[in-house]
Structure formats: C-alpha cells, structure tokens
C-alpha cells in the first residue's frame with residue numbers, strides 16, 4: 719500500500735508544482751493573514767490545496783484530508799492525506815526559490831505521535847527536486863537513495879531551525895539559539911520545514927529542531943528522515959509536534975535535546991508568554 723500511496727503523492731505533487739510554478743511566473747500577492755500579520759496566505763496556496771483535495775477525491779475516494787488552508791475530510795478508508803499546498807509561503811511570496819508541496823499519507827489517528835506515515839513526498843517546484851519515501855522502502859531524492867551518515871561532533875554540526883509567526887515566540891526562540899550558537903558549526907534558517915527535513919535526509923544539514931510547527935509542515939518530512947536512517951523526537955517525553963520536533967542522527971538528537979533542555983528551550987508553549995498571539 720505504501721508504494722501506491724507514494725506514487726499518487728508524487729503524481730499530485732508534480733501537478734500542484736506545475737500550477738505553483740506557473741502562478742509564480744506572474745504576480746503573487748497576499749490574499750489573507752492567519753495567526754499574525756506575518757503569517758500569510760496567497761491565492762496560490764488556496765488554489766494548490768483545492769487542486770490536491772479534488773484530485774485525491776477522484777483517485778482515493780473515502781480517504782481523509784487535512785490541509786493547511788482549511789480543506790478537511792474525515793477518512794472512511796483508514797488513510798488520511800496531510801497536505802501543505804505551499805510550505806514556505808513567505809519564500810514563495812518573495813520569490814525565494816525554496817518552497818515545497820508537502821504531501822503525506824498516514825494511517826491511524828491523523829495527529830502527530832498517533833499516526834503512522836505510510837508515504838511522504840516533498841517537491842520544490844523552483845528546483846524540481848523531488849524527495850519521496852514509502853514506509854519500509856527507503857528515502858530518495860529523485861532516483862538517489864538517501865542515507866544519513868556518521869554524525870560530526872556537535873561543535874561541527876550544521877543546525878537547521880525556524881521561527882514562529884508569533885513575535886513573542888520568535889524572541890524566545892532566538893534567546894534559546896543564542897545559548898547554543900557558539901557550540902555548533904552554524905545554523906541555517908531556510909524558511910521551509912518540509913525542505914529542512916529533506917535536507918537532514920540528504921545530509922545537507924546535520925540536525926533540525928523547530929517548535930510551533932503544524933502537522934502538515936512535518937508529516938511528509940518526518941518519513942524522509944526515518945527512511946534515511948534518522949530519528950524524529952519531541953521535547954521532553956512528549957510526542958513530536960507543535961511543542962517541538964528534532965530530526966537527525968540519533969546521537970545528535972540526543973545531545974541537542976539535552977542541551978536545549980539545559981538552556982530552558984523546552985518550556986511548554988503554554989508557559990511562554992504570548993507565544994500564540996501577535
């Protein structure tokens with residue numbers, strides 16, 4: 719089943735990618751804002767989600783759907799599609815060629831920590847890089863198999879991370895980062911979570927950590943990492959998800975998770991003043 723779902727996700731990611739690339743060649747503007755005035759959505763995000771929702775209803779009637787822009791359908795088949803129609807929307811808006819269509823097929827309760835990701839595809843229409851994985855079948859960039867290698871020591875590790883749309887939470891995230899930046903090689907804040915997971919799987923960064931992500935930001939990417947030999951963990955003893963998510967070689971994840979805790983970077987979001995507000 720996982721390879722069939724991966725093949726459908728690949729087909730539809732390419733279809734949505736063609737729409738996105740065509741629209742990006744023209745004028746793109748903010749259609750609306752969501753959780754804050756910097757959390758934007760464009761008409762292309764909405765068009766891409768509508769395309770993916772409609773095509774999945776054709777190809778996989780009865781499957782569930784959870785989309786970033788609000789499309790939702792409960793599942794009668796046990797499979798649910800978790801979709802970010804354009805991940806990295808700010809990059810897309812600024813025409814920075816680092817954004818992706820992220821499509822995952824999950825079974826079980828469609829929430830992080832409960833779901834089993836069966837297939838994941840992360841496609842960058844600007845570069846045409848296609849990352850894909852089916853559970854138990856490995857992770858690939860195109861036809862190239864991905865395998866996370868021996869990790870460097872933490873002081874030579876390249877860390878990918880990102881920041882929340884809440885200004886208060888961003889200030890807190892930078893406080894935490896300031897405590898560890900002198901202990902790692904460097905950071906990369908590339909603006910697209912799904913491509914950050916893909917970068918871990920492809921060895922382009924050594925480890926990734928971010929907080930306040932939504933399920934559609936990481937559903938596909940987490941499978942890329944685990945199928946490439948990495949691990950996905952949450953903060954403390956929590957499941958991975960909005961509270962926090964680590965991705966990478968188990969040795970580095972264990973080390974970074976402990977260090978983040980030491981500098982108070984795993985305070986529960988509810989205890990971070992203003993984390994969810996503008």
Ligand code: LIP
Pocket residue numbers: 786802804805806807808879880881882883909910911912928931932935
């Ligand atoms: C984005 C993520 C990014 C994160 C941003 C935002 P969006 O998703 O891909 O890693 O730092 O805050 O959540 O909103 O572009 O789909």
